[in-house]
Amino acid sequence: MSKYIIGVDLGGTNMRAGVVSVTGKILFKKSLPTVSSADISDRIGDLIAEVILAQNIKNDEVVGVGIGVPGPIDHKNGSVLSPNLPQLSGLPIVEILERITGFSINLENDANAATYGEFWLGAGRDCRSLVMATLGTGIGGGIIFNGELVRGIDWTAGELGHVNVDSGAGARLCGCGARGCIETYASAISTERRFVEELERGRESELSSMDKNKITCVDIFEAYKDGDSLAVETINETGRMLGILCSSMANLLNPEKFIFSGGITNEWDILSKLIIDEFNKRVLTIPGQRMQILRAELENDAGLIGAAGCALKTYETSQ
């Protein structure tokens, strides 16, 4: 009998589910908009049933369902505390979905799921320890030590975005309420914000004539390539801050790899050089020589594959 896992990546806008082989190959996947109503669990159940039907596999060939969700997992209650998905937050989703689907449900924080995906089959394969940071609206992350996700006692570990890199009184204010979190400097959104703030202070740039609300990192990188001095400064600072984060993590955890994901890594040639230059200037010798700084490989599938991988691991451990 063949074995499959269903991976689900639950986002604020879309939910995606896929049938995944035990080797991590996505055999079929489908995406639906995430509904805002409380029947979100029904929709997840429907989507799971749909991908199983479409791939034409039997229910008893499914060894488990892994779901990556935004927000900290309440492992005890099988729920998630998600400000991004208020319709799901606090719902005993594991119990509900186990009842609806009949499958064993494995919840994982989405950033941890993506980290596990990269560890299993992406840029982190063939190693036993890594740190991953996803650069988007904020900076999410995950840590693998000895082949295991470091979840922390409350399953909240891996909040790389809220590692401090500026203790000064004038440090940037983070959404979490603290000042100086790396997220407020080096996420994609923070990079855009820093750029726009300088425009608002009257700095000149080839992007000056653009609608400030529409300037994205794609535009800033284009200006960077043109040698636009504000764009160069802005991107350099993003790279420098990420290099500092890499150095702190190498010194602290001595992992084999540091992996970056997120749309901003499309400009990996530029970004990686800046990160690595700063990293090399700072890091201690032995962990610095060891740690590779790499771009993620699984792109948008990391979360789905990783959620399935975590469910597979739970299944294998239980056997």
Added chain:
Amino acid sequence: MSKYIIGVDLGGTNMRAGVVSVTGKILFKKSLPTVSSADISDRIGDLIAEVILAQNIKNDEVVGVGIGVPGPIDHKNGSVLSPNLPQLSGLPIVEILERITGFSINLENDANAATYGEFWLGAGRDCRSLVMATLGTGIGGGIIFNGELVRGIDWTAGELGHVNVDSGAGARLCGCGARGCIETYASAISTERRFVEELERGRESELSSMDKNKITCVDIFEAYKDGDSLAVETINETGRMLGILCSSMANLLNPEKFIFSGGITNEWDILSKLIIDEFNKRVLTIPGQRMQILRAELENDAGLIGAAGCALKTYETSQ
């Protein structure tokens, strides 16, 4: 037959060895000055033999010897790369001491050994995950996750002192060559240095008349208690920086405990309040509510007990 472990704490000035029971009790210990010559391994061997003789136990009751050494361990060669102990650095000490003593030798970085000691029998007992920082000349540290030391791929993990807390160009220069490491702000020595630098800038203090080279944290804390404004500022900054470190570690690793050791923690009432105030201002809710900030309990014995504990663990794993 009873079982014992020999714990050795190898410092730059003194080497200490003790007979330790399998419950972590030190039954007998002795200290000798650390010799600077290459026959340091003979002296370690003599000290081990001496404590065994003094405690009147049989060689075959000793299940192993654990040695805590300053500097990163080269696990493959059974040696240590220690700038503090050049006479030992690079020497295949495991092989040499196994030949001399006939016992199984387990090397561990001293900060990791002390962390394991506190985890086993000190402030970290009854938990599965913790971070420890030792405040002295620098800031050493260790991490326990899932009941295991996080050693890193090259056994250099736990360098808490070289986590960045100031990314600015004017950040303090660390001995490691980087700027902004927490060690340059909040170690005992850095606290003294920051205080003396302000005196040299002409700031007034009740300690102004003292020989600047002789001012220690003990003096600064006494001045703090008198309300001396420079002392208050200096100690507040140490506490604030340590609170920032605690917050970053809680967000990143979500451990159960953060433990501080070192002579400066003799003033725990003052220091812990400063640390916890800053920590509470910054940390994310769930990991912040969880993590206890505690003072180490084993004092100078943490390294010896921890080295013995690591050796015991190696022995038990091998059975």
